[in-house]
Amino acid sequence: MAEDDDHPFDAAVRLTSSDGVWAGRTHPGYWNMNGPYGGITAATLLSAALEGPDTGAEPVTMTVNFCAPIREGVFRIARTDLRAGKNVRHLTIELRQDADTVAAQASVVLARKRDTWSHQVAAMPAAPAPHLVERFATGGRLAWLERYDFRFVAGLPAFDNSLRMPPASPYSLLWVRDVPERPLDYASLAGLCDAFFVRIFQVRGLFVPAATVSMTIHFHASRDDLAAQGARHLLGEVDAAVLRRNFADQTARLWSGDGKLLATTTQIVWFKE
């Protein structure tokens, strides 16, 4: 149940259980243009996957499909265990509102990971410390933008609706964290993976109708990595390869303050014209 001193994130992803059916409610603090911010939906579905007694399991990957607009109000969550192996579990999660409308669907892989040989190939890009970078003025445009502290090192998005000719680079490098500050966990890491603004706004320099259709997240962070990161800024590195025929890809890497790769993510974004 909601408590007065709740972080909006915790309130937004909270599920209640009654007769074996989980329910949640959209949160005004994460409202986007026409529905909840996609990252909070991903975080909610991941929370449902992580719910339960198997506290040693960590998320390996999840794919969230945004099937239909989510309206303001109550939604129901159903979890299906596809397969439980000794160390790896496969689940699907559905979010429904009207009786037969699946508004969002996710597949999630959980695992009991062990220490192995390891090698981080990618290196965190150089960036000045977060406190040296100006905070992006979100200006009260949309509720969800107020839930993140964005500090752009490179690739400031064009929110001035001024057409870029030739197209601008889709690359951005930015520090980002929850507002208010909140220690990182898997659900908030999933939420952050969608925080990088649709690339087409930046590339074209103008707003067009656009929406994330599907997002995949690979989780590379251990619980120790999350604890070490705490509430500090993550460094996000975002790019795109192609925008063509109504759809654009988008990729991101999320780094800890200490240069550890915590998550990598790809999404496919619908745009109108």
Place this chain on the structure above:
Amino acid sequence: MAEDDDHPFDAAVRLTSSDGVWAGRTHPGYWNMNGPYGGITAATLLSAALEGPDTGAEPVTMTVNFCAPIREGVFRIARTDLRAGKNVRHLTIELRQDADTVAAQASVVLARKRDTWSHQVAAMPAAPAPHLVERFATGGRLAWLERYDFRFVAGLPAFDNSLRMPPASPYSLLWVRDVPERPLDYASLAGLCDAFFVRIFQVRGLFVPAATVSMTIHFHASRDDLAAQGARHLLGEVDAAVLRRNFADQTARLWSGDGKLLATTTQIVWFKE
């Protein structure tokens, strides 16, 4: 039904329908170490998603989760329509063998795409023409390896089991196409997305138990792009960012012979130690 002059790919992805239940059969020509090659499973699930009267729909993205080993023999395929909007459809596909074992599960997004403003950000890496690059000697190790013509421009994988110290780069650049030659379609493009060998073999220079757990493909090719490509080699550009605690990521871009980005893909690979 199988015909004598079938391409092995067509035989492998063919489904038969009886009383509303689709069935298929594993194909010896795509056998991997302990089951079918993951790419042929992805291709089979995509074929099931594309089956039907909506011939204008193109795949936008799919995520395939490999839940349990697939045994030699017959499997059943079940398709669920999650949501059908005006231009975008969301489906899930399950592959089962024993009564309650989901061996593979996929979510697929299809769309009727239209021409829009478009911009390819990424550029195809320079590479000598396929006929100038030596064909990789697969040496009859595994059946599925004989189904592809690999020509490495850079990052030849270490199949000599000689430990690399320090770890080698996971990057590879290679031409690849079906054997026998076969005009590209969406299903074979999905199959090719898994053809790039688990990166840990190359990075460490030795074989360890490893398996793809989940693969996501973003399809950027139109039907015209597929027709223009025909049976020519695609250029594959493969990399990885991190190998840690039993799991490694892997990303690839697949380019047409003319430098058009046809698909981008990411996968997460389990490895033992």
